[in-house]
Amino acid sequence: MTRALAIAGVELRRFLKDRSNIFFVFIFPLLLVVVIGAQFGGGGSTGRVAVAAEDSTLRTAVVEVLEDDGLTVTFADAEGVREQVARGRTDAGVFIDAAAATAYTAGEGVRLEVVPSSQSQSQATMQRIRTAAEAVRVEQAQVVVLTERGVPADDAQTALEAARESVAGPTLRVESVNEIQQEFSGLGQFDLGASSQLLLFVFLSSLAGSVTLIQARRQGVIARTLAAPVSTAQALGGQALGRFVIALFQGSYIMGATALLFGVDWGNIWLSLTVLTVFSTVAAGAAMLVGALMDNEGAASGVGIGAGLVLAALGGCMMPLEFFPDTMRTIANITPHAWAYEAFAEIQRQEGTLADILPQLGVLLGMALVLLALGTWALRRSLVRSM
Amino acid sequence: MSIQETQAPVLVVRDLVRRFGDLTAVDGVSFAIARGETFGLLGPNGAGKTTTISMVAGLIPADAGTVTVGGEQMSPRSVAPKRLIGLVPQDLAIYPELTARENLTFFGRLQGIGGAALKSRVEEVLSLIGLGERAKEATKNFSGGMKRRLNIGIGLLHQPELLILDEPTVGVDPQSRNSILESVEALSGEGMAVLYTTHYMEEAERLCDRIAIIDSGTVQAEGTRDELIRLTGGVDHIRLEGSGDTAAAATLLRELPAVQAVDADRHSLVLTVRDAPTAVAGIVNGATNAGMSLADVQISRPDLESVFLHLTGKALRD
Ligand SMILES: Nc1ncnc2c1ncn2[C@@H]1O[C@H](COP(=O)(O)OP(=O)(O)OP(=O)(O)O)[C@@H](O)[C@H]1O
Numbered sequence: 001m002t003r004a005l006a007i008a009g010v011e012l013r014r015f016l017k018d019r020s021n022i023f024f025v026f027i028f029p030l031l032l033v034v035v036i037g038a039q040f041g042g043g044g045s046t047g048r049v050a051v052a053a054e055d056s057t058l059r060t061a062v063v064e065v066l067e068d069d070g071l072t073v074t075f076a077d078a079e080g081v082r083e084q085v086a087r088g089r090t091d092a093g094v095f096i097d098a099a100a101a102t103a104y105t106a107g108e109g110v111r112l113e114v115v116p117s118s119q120s121q122s123q124a125t126m127q128r129i130r131t132a133a134e135a136v137r138v139e140q141a142q143v144v145v146l147t148e149r150g151v152p153a154d155d156a157q158t159a160l161e162a163a164r165e166s167v168a169g170p171t172l173r174v175e176s177v178n179e180i181q182q183e184f185s186g187l188g189q190f191d192l193g194a195s196s197q198l199l200l201f202v203f204l205s206s207l208a209g210s211v212t213l214i215q216a217r218r219q220g221v222i223a224r225t226l227a228a229p230v231s232t233a234q235a236l237g238g239q240a241l242g243r244f245v246i247a248l249f250q251g252s253y254i255m256g257a258t259a260l261l262f263g264v265d266w267g268n269i270w271l272s273l274t275v276l277t278v279f280s281t282v283a284a285g286a287a288m289l290v291g292a293l294m295d296n297e298g299a300a301s302g303v304g305i306g307a308g309l310v311l312a313a314l315g316g317c318m319m320p321l322e323f324f325p326d327t328m329r330t331i332a333n334i335t336p337h338a339w340a341y342e343a344f345a346e347i348q349r350q351e352g353t354l355a356d357i358l359p360q361l362g363v364l365l366g367m368a369l370v371l372l373a374l375g376t377w378a379l380r381r382s383l384v385r386s387m
Numbered sequence: 388m389s390i391q392e393t394q395a396p397v398l399v400v401r402d403l404v405r406r407f408g409d410l411t412a413v414d415g416v417s418f419a420i421a422r423g424e425t426f427g428l429l430g431p432n433g434a435g436k437t438t439t440i441s442m443v444a445g446l447i448p449a450d451a452g453t454v455t456v457g458g459e460q461m462s463p464r465s466v467a468p469k470r471l472i473g474l475v476p477q478d479l480a481i482y483p484e485l486t487a488r489e490n491l492t493f494f495g496r497l498q499g500i501g502g503a504a505l506k507s508r509v510e511e512v513l514s515l516i517g518l519g520e521r522a523k524e525a526t527k528n529f530s531g532g533m534k535r536r537l538n539i540g541i542g543l544l545h546q547p548e549l550l551i552l553d554e555p556t557v558g559v560d561p562q563s564r565n566s567i568l569e570s571v572e573a574l575s576g577e578g579m580a581v582l583y584t585t586h587y588m589e590e591a592e593r594l595c596d597r598i599a600i601i602d603s604g605t606v607q608a609e610g611t612r613d614e615l616i617r618l619t620g621g622v623d624h625i626r627l628e629g630s631g632d633t634a635a636a637a638t639l640l641r642e643l644p645a646v647q648a649v650d651a652d653r654h655s656l657v658l659t660v661r662d663a664p665t666a667v668a669g670i671v672n673g674a675t676n677a678g679m680s681l682a683d684v685q686i687s688r689p690d691l692e693s694v695f696l697h698l699t700g701k702a703l704r705d
């Protein structure tokens with residue numbers, strides 16, 4: 001065992017000594033988590049609304065209600081808002097023209113023009129804008145009623161606000177009505193990006209790291225290992241352990257760094273670590289296989305990175321699985337990423353227990369065993385072939 | 388009656404055979420090495436030296452024959468006899484991204500050494516191979532000679548009973564080469580058995596107590612340097628140059644008992660003799676008495692090169 005550990009230790013050391021890894025292992029994953037977090041929105045699932053309006057009481061009232069609901073409101077001219085909607089930079093655009101503003105002040109009926117974007121969240125946001133508009137309408141109706149009774153408009157407004165605050169009744173929260181919206185409700189801004197990038201990079205780093213296995217074979221150091229009193233099982237086990245340690249290292253780093261830097265909530269940390277451990281074993285098996293089957297480092301590195309990215313994309317690490325059409329969602333299940341993604345979703349969003357993630361863990365464990373067996377067999381064969 | 392002390396050899400190789408497809412790279416090789424003995428495998432490129440060594444070290448299986456190290460049978464599966472062996476492979480086998488110290492430490496751990504013992508042994512070897520100053524540097528920055536020395540250091544770190552060196556001086560400058568040869572001599576002096584392969588006959592002559600000449604996978608001859616040289620017939624050549632009556636000198640010298648044959652032309656004589664160093668004085672006298680005035684006398688004795696030529700009809704180096 002100490003010999004296998006020595007081999008694993010050297011593999012990790014070699015991995016860390018590779019200067020190009022400093023960027024790809026330590027910096028790049030965090031950058032992507034930030035980028036994804038930013039896309040996910042400054043308010044994440046809260047929704048974004050762009051408003052095009054001259055300053056008016058109507059605008060103030062609408063924005064206040066929207067912001068109270070937790071939506072992020074930005075302002076631009078009509079042209080700007082249309083562009084933001086078209087580019088999906090916002091979930092919906094709200095246009096308040098001068099006529100509407102005047103009508104509102106006069107207590108007349110008002111029509112707001114609202115344009116949804118093609119963003120996945122926009123339907124949910126639209127619903128919330130409708131609710132907000134309704135709230136504004138009710139409030140305005142109340143003000144109008146009061147002023148018609150002779151109360152000055154300003155006083156009426158103040159009185160209504162005071163009344164509302166004194167009523168400690170149930171506050172009406174606008175719950176999101178959209179299914180997808182609900183799916184992400186337990187997540188902080190960086191949480192989804194952190195777990196998906198963890199999966200992407202654990203696999204990518206492992207596969208790319210298989211190059212060191214090819215080098216070690218070519219440089220004769222593996223053969224030299226076998227000239228020492230080291231059994232083939234220990235040598236193979238050490239290599240497998242080395243790949244596993246690299247994967248686990250990459251994953252733990254991302255977990256720790258995102259928790260510290262971005263406050264990512266990994267849910268029950270023991271469960272998350274269990275998922276990471278099992279997923280790392282899958283990655284280790286895959287890396288063994290690539291490192292044993294391929295003889296050319298350049299080609300292996302290309303295949304490793306290519307496969308790492310394609311599997312990650314298929315497995316929901318680039319676009320959340322929830323947005324996948326049904327067939328793609330089914331195909332995703334061939335990747336270990338999709339299973340680990342689901343396990344993390346259970347843990348991070350639903351406060352899932354071990355029982356909840358057992359199916360995913362089971363599938364991952366199966367994949368790990370198959371890949372490790374194949375990888376060990378292939379490495380053994382390559383060693384024997386060189387004999 | 389005297390009891391002869393026979394020490395069990397560290398290594399016994401018997402009828403070793405290894406094929407690669409149609410090629411029989413090693414074809415019935417046998418030899419044995421005792422403690423403190425340096426045994427050389429001398430042969431040209433492709434003779435089967437590395438293949439033999441790979442079977443001795445248990446890196447590849449033999450198709451036939453046996454290897455016994457310290458009394459235990461060696462095969463790729465065996466672990467225990469590998470403890471006794473330190474292998475210095477022909478092709479460098481070190482981790483380029485690790486430092487010299489890290490390389491030594493890693494291979495030391497594989498040998499089962501650990502803790503303070505490993506630490507002090509690593510420092511000892513570092514200074515032995517002259518890399519103490521550069522111990523913290525990644526070995527990919529090392530010169531060829533430094534890498535070779537580290538390659539050797541890894542092989543002897545665990546103080547093996549049998550050190551196997553496969554052409555350790557290839558591509559090394561004369562200074563480093565000399566220091567490598569000196570280390571081998573020192574280790575052998577401490578009682579280590581050494582199996583040394585080379586295609587440099589000077590190295591084999593200098594280091595090896597016994598030498599096997601190997602070609603095309605078979606041992607053509609085995610013995611001490613002198614035993615091997617006797618195989619050529621053991622004759623030396625003396626060449627005399629000068630002026631005077633060479634023909635008369637030739638006639639006179641032919642009568643000397645040490646002289647087997649004489650070739651003469653106008654200015655020189657080439658004599659085939661037994662044991663030239665002893666015979667040379669009488670021959671010079673004889674030639675002078677016969678009226679030759681000598682300008683130059685050359686003795687040439689057979690070396691391993693001539694043995695190889697004699698045995699295989701080929702030159703050792705192409
Ligand atoms: N793995 C292999 N597959 C096929 N042929 C091989 C293999 N290893 C060695 N050979 C062949 O076996 C023969 C002996 O090779 P070997 O390496 O033992 O020679 P050597 O005496 O060490 O030569 P050198 O001085 O060049 O190192 C050569 O013809 C070589 O091509």
Ligand SMILES: [Mg+2]
Nearest residue numbers: 436437438477
């Ligand atoms: Mg060789």
